[in-house]
Amino acid sequence: MIVTDGKEFCQVCREKKSVVLCDGCAIHLCTDCRRWDLWGYGCGHVDTKSFCAACHANPVINPYGGDHGE
Numbered sequence: 849m850i851v852t853d854g855k856e857f858c859q860v861c862r863e864k865k866s867v868v869l870c871d872g873c874a875i876h877l878c879t880d881c882r883r884w885d886l887w888g889y890g891c892g893h894v895d896t897k898s899f900c901a902a903c904h905a906n907p908v909i910n911p912y913g914g915d916h917g918e
Contacts, residue, residue: 849898852876860900872903872910885913 850869858866858878866876883904885897903909 849896850874868898870900870903871897872899872906875900885910887912 849871852866852868854865854867856866856876858864858881859875860881861878864878864880867879868877868882869875870877870882877898877900881900882898883901885899885904887895887897889895897910899910904913
């Protein structure tokens with residue numbers, strides 16, 4: 849996850865300052881527009897990921913939390 853400096857506006861709502869970049873497409877996201885996910889690796893290792901709604905739902909980009917047609 850890449851934390852931003854808050855100088856840019858969210859590229860989804862265009863109202864609030866960004867706090868992170870999407871781990872899928874790298875657009876700026878605010879606290880309301882980001883979607884969290886956790887990716888586990890090995891024994892006890894977890895990475896926090898932050899996505900826009902489109903990347904969060906895409907199983908190619910987010911295989912741990914994407915929309916798998918369920």
